[in-house]
Amino acid sequence: MEATATMPTSRVGRRSEAGYTLVELLVVLVLAGLAVTAMAQGYVRQSPGLQLRQETMAVAATLREARSLAIRDNAERQVLVDREARSLRIVPQGRERFLTGDLEIAGIAAGQENGEVGAIYFFPDGSSTGGRVALSRGGQTHAVAVNWLTGIVKIHEDVR
Numbered sequence: 001m002e003a004t005a006t007m008p009t010s011r012v013g014r015r016s017e018a019g020y021t022l023v024e025l026l027v028v029l030v031l032a033g034l035a036v037t038a039m040a041q042g043y044v045r046q047s048p049g050l051q052l053r054q055e056t057m058a059v060a061a062t063l064r065e066a067r068s069l070a071i072r073d074n075a076e077r078q079v080l081v082d083r084e085a086r087s088l089r090i091v092p093q094g095r096e097r098f099l100t101g102d103l104e105i106a107g108i109a110a111g112q113e114n115g116e117v118g119a120i121y122f123f124p125d126g127s128s129t130g131g132r133v134a135l136s137r138g139g140q141t142h143a144v145a146v147n148w149l150t151g152i153v154k155i156h157e158d159v160r
Contacts, residue, residue: 055135
């Protein structure tokens with residue numbers, strides 16, 4: 001009788017209890033990514049200051065666009081600011097931008113005002129009539145000011 005000893009050389013058919021598979025790791029990473037995304041979206045919705053800041057920047061961009069158009073086309077442009085409609089419109093292009101959410105146009109100090117509508121004019125040399133558009137939400141107010149001499153647009157946050 002011959003004695004033979006056999007030693008296992010591979011683990012085929014057996015699963016090791018230590019470690020994770022690549023699929024398990026990918027599932028965990030995807031779930032973690034979804035959780036982070038959901039939390040970030042909730043944070044943005046809960047941050048009224050962020051929405052106010054974004055809209056203030058959009059108003060400033062609209063005013064800067066009107067100034068650029070006046071210089072480029074060598075023709076006067078105006079931005080009509082309508083409190084009631086909560087919008088800004090570049091004339092004569094007719095492009096209109098509406099405020100989102102529950103933001104209000106708190107004040108218009110412009111070259112020409114007619115009740116709820118104010119107008120800020122931009123001239124071909126880059127100058128303007130000057131003016132200021134104030135946006136508010138939840139007790140916070142930000143303003144966008146246009147310098148009459150240079151037509152440069154600046155944002156002022158937390159205006160009282």
